[in-house]
Amino acid sequence: MNQPGRILRIAAKGEGQTADGRYVTLAAPGDVLEADGTLTHGPDHAAAACRHFPACGGCQLQHLSDRALADHVRGRVEGAARGQGLDPGEVAPPHLSPPASRRRAKLHAQVIGKRVLLGFREQGSHKIVDIKECPVLAPELAALIPPFRRLLETRADRSLSADIALTLADQGPTVDLSGITMQGLAQTEAMLDFAQAHAVARLTLDQGDGPETVWEPDPVTVTLSGVPVGLPPGAFLQATSDGEAALISAAREWLAGAPTIADLFSGLGTFAFALAGPGTKVLAVEAARDAHLACQAAARINGRPVHALHRDLFRGPLQIEELNRFAAVLLDPPRAGARDQVALLAGSAVPRIVYISCNPASWAKDAATLVEGGYRLAGLVPVGQFRWSTHVELASLFVKG
Template sequence: MTDPDIILRIAAKGDGVTADGRHFPLAAPGDRIAADGAVLPGPHHAAPPCIHFPACGGCALQHVDDPSYADFVSARVIGALAGQGIAAGTVLGPHISPPRARRRAALRAVRQGKRVVIGFAESGSHALVDLSVCEILDSRLFALLAPLRGLLGAILPDKRAAHVKMSLTDQGVDLLLEGVRVGGLAADEALGAFGQDHGLARLTIDEGDGPQTRWEPEPVTVSFGGVAVGFPPFAFLQATPDGEAALVDAVAAALPPSGPIADLFCGLGTFALALATARPVYAAEGARDLVLSLKAGANRAQRRLAADHRDLFRRPLVPAELDRFAAIVLDPPRAGAREQAMQLAAARVPVVAYVSCNPASFARDAVHLVAGGYRLESVKPVGQFRWSTHVELVGIFRR
């Protein structure tokens, strides 16, 4: 008989769960729940590496050891599928990004008198944790926080909040500040000096009427498959380089050796450019600025890639269009791709590689594909957002 006071697993939102269904925050598998509700650490309860845990909302699971966290990442995918009555043929081992690997981040900043606080919000609160250390950010991003406090002290109104958005690009850190007020020549010059002094790739501000670049010594790019693509401020990037590589490798391994490929919801070309080295690729995306950047980069590199500005929610590819391809790559936003999945279910494409950042919407879309005659051959769970409950995956469907 299972001991009802032992934590058996971690639920989707990060609580530990006992056999009788009780939930306890900050509990790891193997922990025991005392009569007064206290959590008694077990063999899988880890010492959190960050002094800000558990207050900081950037992490939820630093108290769980690495094997248990990897199990959680896989269980998130398996559980979402089971909830829709689907099981994958194979659940591949999860890929977990290492600490201090995050190359993009959206933080908040607030000025409190002469003090500027920058960090993640506390879990379930608007209060900010002023980061003195961070175990998830790439050190090049974290190194900017201290000097940013000084800059924001000059351009952030008192008791006002701003958004600090950072991305690592080919040229270094791309910094976007939203909600600031830059008035006068001195403040404007301070922005340029900050960009130069800290070797930024670009510094952009948004005072409420759109982005304005104040420092960009050369055009900012990110590279996919060896192709440099123009990077709009804080455009979408996979959270870690190793996580991106794991997703791309899982997709590439499933594709047939030849034939044209379609990459739907292609973004800046994470998958399209990696696949377009030896075969033609059609890439579709609803954001015009991303399509233009991808098209220009592919043309300069002479890749066999056709980039199409197309809203796949309102105008998904229909079976007659889909059946021209040897395989489809699908990487929709968190809401999933219901309209496109329904069209795929009616098509005859041999392989669909579905990249998802939301196991729940993936599972809902998988129902349509399976009902249309596909089988879910495998899933590859990916934990790019280490110590969080956010999980990504690649699902391979075959007819």
């Protein structure tokens, strides 16, 4: 019998939940909430890897051991399925991305008095935690934080409030800035000197009319399954290369032998290029024009059997007669899911569907629709790309009949 104060699990927002239903911040499974309110740590309570935890909102779960973190990732996926009345079946071991592997992140900068604060926001707050280290980021991105802070400190603008999106491309880190203006030759030269000195692959500046490239010595690409694809500013990219590989591995295994595949919400072609090859043609459907054109150009240049289609699947989902032309469908929608497209898939005759999701809750609702339409949940792989975060992703397989 469980002690009333024993922490049994981690809830969706990162708090520990006791056997009697209480929620405790910074508690790990196996910890015990004592009668006096103190917390006795158990074997899965770990020392934080970063000096900024728990103030920094980038991580919520650095106090968990890897075992507890893996259990949480798997539990989020299983719990979402059961919440919709679905049997998750045999769930694969979770994949956890290692520290220092995040290849994209969005930081914030603000001037407070004479100080420049640069980092992530506190959870549930607009307050910025001025980070000196980040064990999550890839080293190439983390290395830009101190020199970029120094660059901002040279500016006279005391009302600065900016966003800095960092992405690791084939040629090195890209930096997309918004909320910063370059006034005069000195500021422009300082920004370009920063980019050159720190091997920035591309620097863009959004001064209110969209991102404008101010530095890009060579065309920026990201290699997807051996295919260099142009990387437009702001284009979606899986958070870690190893997490991407885990999702691709599941999709390849489940869709092996399918002669025709529709890749819906295809983005740059992360899954399309992984699945296309001898004996397999892929239709890559994407609404974002820049990503669609990048995928189309890469397929043409590299001779891959990927046909890119520009189409908004929220306004114009593929109809049942279109879906039935394919031996398999893969979809990787935004966090809200793909209710209308999934409803049409549920009524189709597509033999196999692979659903990639970054939100177990919306995935579970869509999964229930597929099951109601005659599909069976036949495979489930939890993926924790956002290490020490409550953010969980997954790959799933649905089979007709």
